Amino acid sequence: MSQEEPSSSENRYSLLLTPELQERIRHLGDHVLHNEALNERLRTIGDQVLHNEAFNERIRNIGDHVIHDIWQDDDETQEVEHFNYKQELKKKFSIASIIGLGFSLMNVPFGIASTLSIGLVCGSSFTILWGWVLFSFFTVMISLSLSEIAARFPSSGGVYHFSSILANEKYSLISSWFTGWFLVLGNWLMFISYAFGGSQFILSIFGLKQSDYKHDDYIVLLTYFGIIALCTLVNLKFQSQLERINKLCIYWTIYTVLVMDFLLMIFSNDFHDLKYILTNFDASRSGWPDALAFIIGGIQFASLTFNGYGMIVSMSEEVKEPEKTIPKGLIMSVLISALTGLIFIIPILSILPDLNSLLDDNPDIFPIDIVFKLSTKSFLVSFVLVILIAGSLTFATIGSLTTASRTVYAFGRDHGLPFNSLWQQVDTMENEEIVPKNALLLSVGVSCFLGSFSLVSSSAFNAFVGCAVISLNLANGIPILSSILNKRKKIKGSAFKLRKIGYLVNILSCIFIVLTIIVLCFPPSRYIDIRTMNYAVLVFFLFTFGIAIGYFSWGKKNFQGPLLDRDYSAESQIGTVPLEIIQSHDHDISGDGQFVEEDPEYFRHGSDEDIQMDTNDDDTETLFELPDHSSISSLREDPAKNARSSDQADTS
Known part of the structure; x- marks a missing residue:
């Protein structure tokens, strides 16, 4: 019985690889497998990754943070952002x-x-x-x-x-x-x-x-x-x-x-x-x-x-x-x-x-x-x-x-x-x-x-x-x-x-x-x-x-983008006010409840005697502090004036 012929894949590879090249590849493989220094280095890196507590803790923290962001329930506090525009159109749609x-x-x-x-x-x-x-x-x-x-x-x-x-x-x-x-x-x-x-x-x-x-x-x-x-x-x-x-x-x-x-x-x-x-x-x-x-x-x-x-x-x-x-x-x-x-x-x-x-x-x-x-x-x-x-x-x-x-x-x-x-x-x-x-x-x-x-x-x-x-x-x-x-x-x-x-x-x-x-x-x-x-x-x-x-x-x-109402903050308010009042940026409330043309800082920094409001009024909504991103847009007022307002707010 004749000697078995090599498979087609073996014939193909034997044509591509000369005996000298095949010998060099085997020699390189033996060198990699028996190179103790290289193997030891790889084992050391692996051990460092597996036993590095700080690294593992960081990975766990990242995973926990991502899962928390995805699955956490939002708190029950409701906040509505307010914009610094004058209310000109009537609220007529139901x-x-x-x-x-x-x-x-x-x-x-x-x-x-x-x-x-x-x-x-x-x-x-x-x-x-x-x-x-x-x-x-x-x-x-x-x-x-x-x-x-x-x-x-x-x-x-x-x-x-x-x-x-x-x-x-x-x-x-x-x-x-x-x-x-x-x-x-x-x-x-x-x-x-x-x-x-x-x-x-x-x-x-x-x-x-x-x-x-x-x-x-x-x-x-x-x-x-x-x-x-x-x-x-x-x-x-x-x-x-x-x-x-x-x-x-x-x-x-x-x-x-x-x-x-x-x-x-x-x-x-x-x-x-x-x-x-x-x-x-x-x-x-x-x-x-x-x-x-x-x-x-x-x-x-x-x-x-x-x-x-x-x-x-x-x-x-x-x-x-x-x-x-x-x-x-x-x-x-x-x-x-x-x-x-x-x-x-x-x-x-x-x-x-x-x-x-x-x-x-x-x-x-x-x-x-x-x-x-x-x-x-x-x-x-x-x-x-x-x-x-x-x-x-x-x-x-x-x-x-x-x-x-x-x-x-x-x-x-x-x-x-x-x-x-x-x-x-x-x-x-x-x-x-x-x-x-x-x-x-x-x-x-x-x-x-x-x-x-x-x-x-x-x-x-x-x-x-x-x-x-x-x-x-x-x-x-x-x-x-x-x-x-x-x-x-x-x-x-x-x-x-x-x-x-x-x-x-x-x-x-x-x-x-x-x-x-x-x-x-x-x-x-x-x-x-x-x-x-x-x-x-x-x-x-x-x-x-x-x-x-x-x-x-x-x-x-x-182009200036949306004008957020920076002065609309819970910490600086006394009591509550209706939302409709704040939607006009150039109106405020006096002690007798009348609209007056005043600087918004009057409302923000007014004293208890200047501002009297009923906190039990059912027609009002509680105000909440604005998030940090409210600073992305500038107000229409003078920038220097806004800077002074911010400094006063920080001081108070």
């Missing part, structure tokens, strides 16, 4: 109104109707249903994270104030600048998206009668300007009715969904079974792998709807007890929107027509219009359903202009915009309502200007929608990330506590925000051309580049 505003900004019927085609391309029923469920879950996580911060720092500046306070002091100003501009930009683009998308949706009614309908760019633009004019009129002339309008939005949207479901079930003859609704998946039109198609379709389908909830933080100065009202409004509006979306989606999927008729026949008609037309087989019923969605769209557009104007007002007040004195000005209207008129008109002017780009390139203009979602997600994510990096220390004492799950909720929020931003850069289908390309990321980077230039050329010297 919790129901704030929930209605958040609900209208998410605008479930139109949000689902306008992005239905994305879900159909990227997987059909399975992607639409389960993408909505997953996106709802993570949106709740983000709303919880923002609510905890908003309860600690209630301010109309919202997330850009949060970023300034929660970021490291070295990066406080630049963090606040970028967050503020992302917030302003997101508010403007969201308003544009609703107004322009609404004009296209309203005109698509003609497609219910004409299957070959093609929209005219000029008519769409004129309708867009008409919607903007209506929203401007409501925000200027009917400011006192916004409370009722926001409440009405809740009822209109919920009844719209219920009526639509009822009519579709009554008039439709063909229904899919439950298995089709829950499991039918077809991503062949997208060209992406199935898993990636589901992620792209699910996130892009739901992202336009779950986008505007964070904008209601800008209404903090117009509600009573914002540290309680804003968190409730955030969370409840998201939960109601998630549930309403499910109630709307499931009946739509149960009667869903063939994809070819929805996506191939006429790209200028919204797929939801075709669903109505084919399912009800009645122009009148389809027309009523479209009008119901158009009504909810009107509420969303009015609300988005309201929040955009408040954001511009707050950002201008902090010198974040050129000609800041113009944008922070408020006007008293004929009905004695106080409105930031100039900030509102600036938002309208920017919207009209950017809307005109639709005549140049419809693809570039459609990128504004994706850019709005990216901007608002970044604005929400920066303060949450800053809180994590600072071990959540600065939000301790919040009236809304996440306690042990805080780190988990914050981390999940940041991960999902990053994933959303990445996914929004992808087109729903790989089969793209110049017209269907996703330009959102290009538009966003152009805006970001402009924001960066603005910071280094102008903002670094002029």
